Amino acid sequence: MTTHESAGIARWRQIADSLRADIAEGRLVDALPSEMRLAERFAVNRHTVRRAIAALGEEGLLTAARGRGTFVAPRPGRIAYPVGPRSRFSENIGAASREPGGSMVGATREPASTEIAGLLGCGIAAPLARLDLLRVADGAPVIVSTLWFEEARVPGIVAAFAELGSISRALEALGLAGCRRLWTRVSAIAAEARDAERLHCPLATPLIQTTSLTAAATGEPVQYARSRFLGSRFELLFDHTAGPAAD
Amino acid sequence: MTTHESAGIARWRQIADSLRADIAEGRLVDALPSEMRLAERFAVNRHTVRRAIAALGEEGLLTAARGRGTFVAPRPGRIAYPVGPRSRFSENIGAASREPGGSMVGATREPASTEIAGLLGCGIAAPLARLDLLRVADGAPVIVSTLWFEEARVPGIVAAFAELGSISRALEALGLAGCRRLWTRVSAIAAEARDAERLHCPLATPLIQTTSLTAAATGEPVQYARSRFLGSRFELLFDHTAGPAAD
DNA sequence: TATAGTTGTCTACACAAATAGACAATTAAA
DNA sequence: TTTAATTGTCTATTTGTGTAGACAACTATA
Incomplete structure (x- = not known):
């Protein structure tokens, strides 16, 4: 061959x-x-x-x-992005002393696929709220993320996010404080035409793709998320020593 | 523009x-x-x-x-690769019911760079043992990894690995049982000519790049590693619930 | 000033990539 | 069997890519 x-x-x-x-x-x-x-x-x-x-x-x-x-040209350097049970975009970018930012590029409703229904613990084809976010650092788009919520569990999540500008605050406003990320899966993919356009990067640029499941304090799954990070600008940090009980 | x-x-x-x-x-x-x-x-x-x-x-x-x-053609599916304090290649691939395998493609000595010296806690330019491994699943190369050890701390690590075929067993044989991974950093890069050749993949294929630090039971850093996974074949799993203290 | 080394621009040519059209070979279904 | 739809193969043309050479414009240095 x-x-x-x-x-x-x-x-x-x-x-x-x-x-x-x-x-x-x-x-x-x-x-x-x-x-x-x-x-x-x-x-x-x-x-x-x-x-x-x-x-x-x-x-x-x-x-x-x-x-x-x-x-x-002086290079911007990689953004260190700690990932753990309490990860939030604004904190991470803030800690790296870069202005956080983000904008909603889409908010739709769609029926739950078999996969997502299984993860969120809702019925297949149950109505989901889907949120597409574009996150910005130093004036350039660096992350696209898609979030799925079971609509019946968090009614008005889209409006709450639009007003508060933060997912965690929107969830708190809906009575869901203390949400925790259960797990994160990481893979690498090539930027497709849509991603390349949104992230303003060349086609086939390596992206870090993460999928994660977040649960309420009760343990009930609340949010399923799929994010794509500009591979050259980020370094995800996983600390295996800090346990769930410790902060 | x-x-x-x-x-x-x-x-x-x-x-x-x-x-x-x-x-x-x-x-x-x-x-x-x-x-x-x-x-x-x-x-x-x-x-x-x-x-x-x-x-x-x-x-x-x-x-x-x-x-x-x-x-x-029926697709091979992504290999789920749990990453945690005790991650070992052979266990992960074994759990996915694929034959593990690996071969040493290089073993050299090199002086410690400033970065690695800082991580391993040894002097700059201290002699390191560098091990290059190629890991195989289903007969195809899927991971290239480079490991660095301070030679004075683990004398004979290369020979031990060559004999035992496993890093963790080699470390045990040198009296370092119970090693734990302290942290893992993840980014995405494009396959360069060398990686593409070794992994038998097209140029610019997205790879998951991880760097990690492993310490002995005493907490003393022992091994610094840099691995590149074929992005399309792997999914790294990070479980944020199973902590070291909990369970 | 003179010189060597650098980037910028031009022309020309060979080859690969992409488009376009036509037709053969094979398969499945009416 | 007939028909429509599919993949395989051929020729031809246009556009993009890479090579080659020459020279201009500019900079730093001896």
Whole structure:
């Protein structure tokens, strides 16, 4: 089986991806090697390197100066995002000293799928409130998340969120204080067209996908969530030493 | 700024990626829509769809039958991988009823970087034993991981692993039973050329990257690890209810 | 000032990718 | 058997990608 793994991806794109990874990991700082050197390193024509650099320039990662060289823009750094029973977006981003933000990009009703019905413990095709949120840090979108609630259990959740601007506060307002996250599942996926558009990132950008189940203080499941984080901007932190009883 | 987010990736590749995601998520089963329908859906010529299908066929995800249609091969499903203080590869894969396996693809010595020295609590440039492992499920490579140990603390770790075939058993043999994982950090990255080659996956495939710190029963850090999981084959499970003190 | 090294721009050519149309081969159902 | 729908194969054309060479514009340094 002679499959070329790189099939279908233009050479300049591969070079841009490689340089972008080097920049994200901090392996490449300050001045970039000259176009000729890079062309030699990647065994490619100078024009091909130039195209890769142009793409990264449009992303704001590089700036070129005629006669001087090309330079790496100061990188934003990864946002440390602790995940635990009490995780809330606003706290996490706040702790990282970045302005939190978020906007509702969609609020619909849909019947429960077999999977979600099983997780939330409601009937199949029971009416769910679905909330689509876009979360922003430093003025750029970084997370898209979709939340599902059984409508009968939390009536008016959408209106409450719209008013209070926070899921946890909206739940408290509905008499559900002290909600706890039961578990989190993590996988990695490639950004599809819709995600890429919303997150303002190139197609096929690696995203961290998490799904999680949150329960009320009574233990009753309340919220099922599916989030996608910009892989290059985040690092999820799981602390295995802090137990559920400890805070 | 008129950036085309899809620049540099061939249309057939995008279509193949989209279909692959649909298959991986279970949104596409049994018979595929006909080539003409797919061409309409993606607003593309039938030949472009055919190329995407051919690529997925080479990956073993689809089989085409003249006159009948194209069919989705039964998908392997995601491997559920619980992560906690006692996570071990062999247990996790074993629990998923797949044959575990792993091979050492590299064992070198290198001086401790500032970062790793800080985590392991040893001096900068102290000699480390570095172990590169390739882990296999169902005959296909699915994880590459790199482990670092301070050599003075676990002399002969490489030989012990080579003999026993398991990190935890090797540590026990060196008198370090009851090691616990302190924390895990998770991010998503795109497969680079080296990873793609080792994991036998296309370039830029989304990978889950974890870094973790493991300590001995005394609390002294022993092992720092960096692993990359094939994003489409895994789902990491974090249980926030089962704490170390509780249960 | 002179020189070496850098980025920016232009032309030209070869090859891959995508589109378009036509028809053959096979299958399932009317 | 006939018909419609499917996948397989061929030719041709247009657009995108990568290579090659040359030269201009600019910068820092000897």
